[in-house]
Amino acid sequence: MGNSIHRWSLIAAIVILVIVFFVLDLSLERSRNQPAFSKEDRTLHVTERLPHAFELGGYLFNESGRSHGLRKRVTTSLVHSFSPYIEREAAKRFIDPPHDNVYFANSPAITWYHGQLVLVARIWLDREKYEPKNDWPANHFADNWLYTQRFNHRMEPITEGAILGIPSPKQWWVGDGPIEPRLFTVGDRLFVSFNEAMAFHPKKFMDFTVFWDMLDNYPIIPRIKGGSPMINASEKDEMPRDKHWMSLIDGDQLYFVHNLDPFRVMHCSLDGFCRFIHDESVRTGLNFKDHVSHLRGGTPFELYRYPYYIGVAHSTMYKRSNHRRFYTAHIVVVSVKPFRIVYVSNDLQIHPQIYQTTPMVRSKYIDDGFIFPVGNILEDKDTMSVGVHVNDYSSEIIRLRGLESLMDKIIDLDQVDSPTHGPPVGYIQQHTHDTMEKVAKLKFLE
């Protein structure tokens, strides 16, 4: 008798545990599957200028390569220019009575945080400008700084601007200080990641990625289990560079797409302990090469519909005719279950007038107008606003409309095929090169 009561209560306990487990698991799944757009108002209440409608080409990928080509009509427009306002605000804050430094604001990282749009932009004191004539400005600064300010939905400033107080090593004439900010939030915490050159040991330098805690104001220097793969991947005599990491937040966990092809993903704790959880390079040993690794990091990845995330990457190519650089921006969709590249668009276009009216800062190295993406706000299912700089010269927000039917198509096609992994290592680099040769009608080094 006593025994059977025991047995029944044991069975009941197991049944209850199983039910609790399922309910918890279901609610977890549900929270992950929740549309990414329900919670807060992420729209920018701004005017669209210079709208540019075009057919955005792009491709989905399966295990062997391209699986579907897509063409979708989208429209880009210029919705906000941080320039020249933030250049002036930043310049005011430097101790520089002769005012002979040149301040460019580029790389505007943007994100919503508690209903405020947070900006962190790179302030670049162009020093290359002085090199040819050897007439350096009277006051010397590191040539990169980060500027921050907050804005409301109408893009009106709601705080004073500030130069982030990031004590950075100064060892070079050109290229010191924090470069290419990208903002991300994990739970209630707000970080900016950037790259900056530093010594890890005497005479052992590296351009590495750092997170800066925007609320507590200190750096977190990541430690990658097994060391940075870029130490051995870089070309001889070059300082190793490990940068352009694209953050990706799944629940309360922080990941980085470290590299797009070979596709490498790291998990990082918030105190900077990182390890690769997906690393395609190990099997083939493909290294980073300036003339081969075209598609590179860009904005953070934002959740579109679980397990699909969307970001905007940049690609770098070199023209065969004169070896000058050619930069383009591409929408990239990844899946986190399993980790793989799903889709890469052809180059994002903007109204030609934007290029025509924006000076080319490094005209010694670049002929063709370009946008460089670092910030990514999904306003709603159909609208994505990308923080870019144009020609290294100015910080702008470019809005893209027409995302919903593009993403619906991508997700539908991908779910039918449901590949178990992405294409072979090197495929997307070659694809980017070949596609851009066709689209731009130019020949590029490879």
Ligand SMILES: *[C@@H]1O[C@H](CO)[C@@H](O)[C@H](O)[C@H]1NC(C)=O
């Ligand atoms: C990938 O897609 C292409 C084009 O649809 C197809 O020919 C190929 O068989 C697919 N590969 C795999 C592994 O399913």
Ligand SMILES: *[C@@H]1O[C@H](CO)[C@@H](O)[C@H](O)[C@H]1NC(C)=O
């Ligand atoms: C780089 O190469 C050295 C020498 O072969 C090796 O000891 C080290 O583990 C490698 N580091 C990484 C991160 O692969």
